[in-house]
Amino acid sequence: MSHIASRLSAVKPSASMAVSQAAKDLAATGIDVIDLGLGEPDFPAPAHITEAAFEAARKERMLYTASLGTPDLRKAIAGKLKRENDLDYAIDEIAVANGAKQIIFNALMATIEEGDEAILPAPYFVSYPEMVKLFGGVPVTPACPAENGFRLTPEVLEASITDKTRWLFLNMPGNPSGAVYSEAQLNALGAVLAKHPRIMVLSDEIYEHIIFDGRTFVSFGAACPELRDRTLIVNGMSKAYAMTGWRVGYAAGPRNLIKAMATIQSQSCTSVSAPAQIAATAALEGSQDDVAEFCTAFERRRNLVVEGIAKINALRLDPPEGAFYAYIGCAALIGATTPSGQTLVDDVAVTKYLLEEGHVAAVPGSAYGLSPFFRISTATSEEVLAEAVKRIGAAVGKLEN
Template structure:
């Protein structure tokens, strides 16, 4: 008879004892199980483009394999890929970075982990505006830091305000993490929004800035994307600019993230990576090189498709009594307020007491999987990923509308 972990006296490390698998993944797993069992579930939880990786990128990866590029590479990125990333930062972001200021890892999540592991001591604080991508705070905790969560509400565009940042900084503050456009809210910071925050950071030279630009190319309505290190060069020597190929190039499974920052930080992050994964996949790096140096015209076409879906979702949600939804500037998510539905009762007599309960109701009643705002540090909201077909979105929104109408 097999011995279970508990019977064997298994004890998890204290650094992960209070952590769990991402709620997004848990909801996705339950929805997928329901779908396998025959339920007509529509999953709007995954942060993954429904587009395929462009053929020219896949062809470049195949060519790399045929040329024998299947060995270990340099620890944190091939020279060719690092040079292409440096060119990208210069061309698109106005950042002048040398190859020793560039790092490549197995996804942007590893970039964040490497940076935190390389810089945080026990008790160091990291300021994180909420709503935030769920992994931010858990990565900080694993690295023995203390996440300092600041609620940023819809009436402020889900953006951190200078007064909030100033009040949160202490002598223990090591980092501030900003994500624009944001997962989960789709909110984005323009130069006007960034400027007051950067002025605060200029007054606190011990605080570093980490910016997650992953959704840079997915912005709407002529929004002018800018990254902080270009906007305020005086902060460049304490800013890590994080990006990757997952979202814009539909390469989530290729697992390539990259970043640019001070050489000393990049070197310290390489130490962490050397003892974790070593180099990223050689084939994925070849594909990322093609993505960054090949045709870019499809990016605008795909963004236009996302915009049409955004408008469809926002319009439908705002037509539902009890739900209000801000129009996001970018990414492929809506983050709608469902507070008007709390306190209502389902057909089965269950009172909707939280956004988590509302999302569970939608999955059970409407067979639509969405993610509660509580998973992102802000309630009562729910996130929809509209990175799926307009036909499927239309059906999902019809079901959500009907399910909400049944609440009394």
């Protein structure tokens, strides 16, 4: 039997991927399942992006690229950061990797020592704590309840800091909550961080273009320029451009950190594939009309789900401010009895019931560090979402308290 490294003993597989697999397994038995477990836009990538990669691959040899990414792509990223976020970064302060997750993985590998702590405001993206633990770090997960808009407050941040704190992660708009921070709210967090010079900030901004109700996105880097030398801005192509399978993420940050991340990448995957980098360059430098159209569609879908869930008395959903998820409160369902006589003891049991009875796959809030909730992705058609909400309502209606 193969020996598996002990460092993996504390790391769990992705909960959203596990839910999606459970949905596929049930569907394989012939049951019509609506899988709302994964956050993946249902739109095709804009045509000019795929055409750019196709034409380049047809005409040129696709060779190794620099580990940090092609100069053309890093110039395009620098241009985007200046144009959209008012941030100035040179190309040697920019790294490209196989998705934003690999960016985060590389950054943590480059910085985390055994016992270092990372503050991950809950609810958090499922992979954050697992990556921290993989490198011997300790996730610190302060609760950021719905009453606070799922946002980290300065007081909670200050109370979470110890002499071992190495990172603060911010995700805005947030997965799973959709929470967005204003400039004033970021300034208040920055004032706390200014007193703790050892702490670095990872600002995951991959949903920045999916933002609702006329809000304006503010990058942490723009709100707190005084923390530039310890801020890593993380972004990527997957969500805004519907390019999940292309696997292109990027970061902008301090040169020494970017250089360390490049070393890791050079000794692991070498680089992102050349055609994918060409596609990403075309995305950033070409028309942004599709990005705006996608956002408009996501907002319509958000509205449909909010209105539908509001009619289910036992559930709670405050309108998400961005991203394409609904993080639905289900506290009133805990303790309820299913038609088969089972008691719903937690949100894991709730999602199991919704899959088995309603044939809707959702991810339990425990995967994101804040219960009792469940997350559904709204990155699918209005027709599918309407049917999913109908099924959820019917399943809830069969419970007895």
